[in-house]
Amino acid sequence: MKYLTEFRDGPAARSLAADIRRTVTRPWVLMEVCGGQTHSIIRNGVDQLLPAELELVHGPGCPVCVTPLELIDKALAIAARPGVIFCSFGDMVRVPGSEKDLFRVKSEGGDVRIVYSPLDAVRLARQNPDREVVFFGIGFETTAPANAMALHLARREGLGNFTMLVSHVLVPPALEAILSSPTRRVQGFLAAGHVCSVMGTWQYPPIARRWSVPIVVTGFEPLDLLEGIRRAVRQLEEGRAEVENAYPRAVTEEGNRPAQALLAEVFEPTDRAWRGIGVIPSSGWRLTEAYRAFDAEARFDVGSIRTVEPARCRAGEVLQGTLKPHQCEAFGRECTPRTPLGATMVSTEGACAAYYHYRPLPVAPGAHG
């Protein structure tokens, strides 16, 4: 793996890692919020450049992983209906519901289509006026503007055959939930770079002050991550708890105002259940009154859903940073990316998938049976 060697041996990485080692005088626990960051850290071995006192805990910032099981089961029920074209980002199609996944529904005859952009789903609705086109609208603040624009167009064009199954989640309330947990270990955050490209950094100073935690907005590349870690550690060692922007090339304090304006028109805050974590107050977006007609949950009555989580899956603990993926008894045995028990083993951002693909680690004691 040429890139790994190049990165690790690079003078910039060496110098950042050396500065971190010089700065650290005692144990600290940092959480990288975004699953894209988790993958970059594990894939590039960023954590292995850090001193032993510094622990990185992987956060819940994987939208596919935290989409509640009930909503996935609803998606499966809607996708199986005749006359429906069910559109989803590719990441979602192998996430296990209670009994099956979208891939299975497709193989059983459901019209499930993987789209790159929600605008592709709008186009399908225009082209197929006799079909119901449903888009699985998941994601954090980064993805929400795209989904909002799809809804905006559908409403403006009066596309009566387009609806969205909305499962949007928000970063700031999740940080507060993690900080208010009685088992909290996290002492500082690397905030998700592209979430802040959209939303800006202005939401975070109150959180940093209230909980006395440094929050460093961080990018996705190995050097970005080292720089974010370096700044967070420096704050902790100096007793500061501030919001810093270590990703200024893509993030401003105010964020993308046109996007925020449309988000406010299309979405409003709602309590949201996070898979493996539970309900977090005001941690999601649902459609505003003006857009309620495009709500797939209202359009399709799928009856009562009885969800069944696999008993062996400990994804909730992984998502909350209390368990490392390889410490789970099922990791790498009955749970692999081909036979996943939970979404964290499926998604390109899931922590379990990152460990499985990129890190040869000993599994938990007793896991060999």
Added chain:
Amino acid sequence: MCLGVPGKVVEISDTADGLRMGKVDFDGIRKDVCLAYLPDLQVGDYTIVHVGFAITKLDEASALESLRMFRELGLLAEELGQSDPADLVPPACPIPGWQAPPGPA
């Protein structure tokens, strides 16, 4: 999924439905991208694109450096939604010598 790919705006057009769209070049792959959220973006500018939407402007040097990373990590096709659905089953672990732990006894 919150990754975004940097690319260069090579064409801007207003479509019939009034949406500001453009073509963005990602290291040779061109895609239609919605530019509605960056009204000041010009042809020749670099931007970060996420699920078909330009979300923030980027300077050229940073964009080229990021693109190099994406290329080397083999993430470009995946992030641009060009992976074949058959590829959604992830490949085997690229680390030499790594084997999944043995199954149940």
